[in-house]
Amino acid sequence: MSRYALPATARAPRTLALILPLLGTIALSTACTTGGDKVDPVSSAASPTTASAGASPTDQPSASASTPTTIPTSAFVELPAELRKLPRRTTPVEEALPKLCGNEFGTGGRQVTASAAMTVTYKKPGEPDDYTPQGMIHQTIFTFEGDGATAYMRRLRSAVEACPSYDQGGNPVKVASKPLSGVGDEAVLVSLTGAATSLNGERTGGTTSTQIAVARVDGAVTVFNDQGWEGSSGNPEILDRTVRDGVKTIDAWQQ
Numbered sequence: 001m002s003r004y005a006l007p008a009t010a011r012a013p014r015t016l017a018l019i020l021p022l023l024g025t026i027a028l029s030t031a032c033t034t035g036g037d038k039v040d041p042v043s044s045a046a047s048p049t050t051a052s053a054g055a056s057p058t059d060q061p062s063a064s065a066s067t068p069t070t071i072p073t074s075a076f077v078e079l080p081a082e083l084r085k086l087p088r089r090t091t092p093v094e095e096a097l098p099k100l101c102g103n104e105f106g107t108g109g110r111q112v113t114a115s116a117a118m119t120v121t122y123k124k125p126g127e128p129d130d131y132t133p134q135g136m137i138h139q140t141i142f143t144f145e146g147d148g149a150t151a152y153m154r155r156l157r158s159a160v161e162a163c164p165s166y167d168q169g170g171n172p173v174k175v176a177s178k179p180l181s182g183v184g185d186e187a188v189l190v191s192l193t194g195a196a197t198s199l200n201g202e203r204t205g206g207t208t209s210t211q212i213a214v215a216r217v218d219g220a221v222t223v224f225n226d227q228g229w230e231g232s233s234g235n236p237e238i239l240d241r242t243v244r245d246g247v248k249t250i251d252a253w254q255q
Helices: 016-034 148-161 234-255
Strands: 086-088 112-122 137-142 167-168 169-181 188-196 202-219 220-228
Touching: 112 234, 137 148, 137 188, 137 234, 148 167, 148 169, 148 188, 148 202, 148 220
Parallel strands: none
Antiparallel strands: 086 112, 112 137, 137 220, 167 169, 169 188, 188 202, 202 220
């Protein structure tokens, strides 16, 4: 045992003198082994944080603006008074995201740092407040680390192109997509067209159409899912206005 381990006046038992060097050897060996191992990227990855969008309008984003782990209410779009039928409300992400052939819009992966959703209910401009709403727009926001937002958009385009139509309650729905210019850093508009049905799924004649807009704003992606009221068609003009206002809102939040 080293003479620097104990004072010269200390008389430790022989067994302790044998154990201490052994422990030091084990600790040194362990430290060297740990330093040389590679970390498993799957087991060590942090789980995505789902923020409650309706927690408080005064919530602030996290200190790291590039990879926020909370999404405040202020990051979501608010309808102008002439279009607002009901106050916006917090919505579970899994309910807000559309599903076509599969989970095309929910493929954020491990690079997602936060996700949240809210719903706005709109009416036609100038209609009285006691009229039936025209539709709802579910808005979901994802934030990503690294190139996650760009990768999400790439996967989404491929998934939508691979789904030209899907079945909804026994009725086929056609899917078409195109770039949406002048919105965020990149955006795509998905149009859905199917047979008009009653609330119980019976065909009533004619067709209905709804739209989904997805836009990337730096490291965030937002999905706008327009749903006409009780199975009716959505309003493309209101959706377009809401998407453009929503992208500006996210951009201002990220500043």
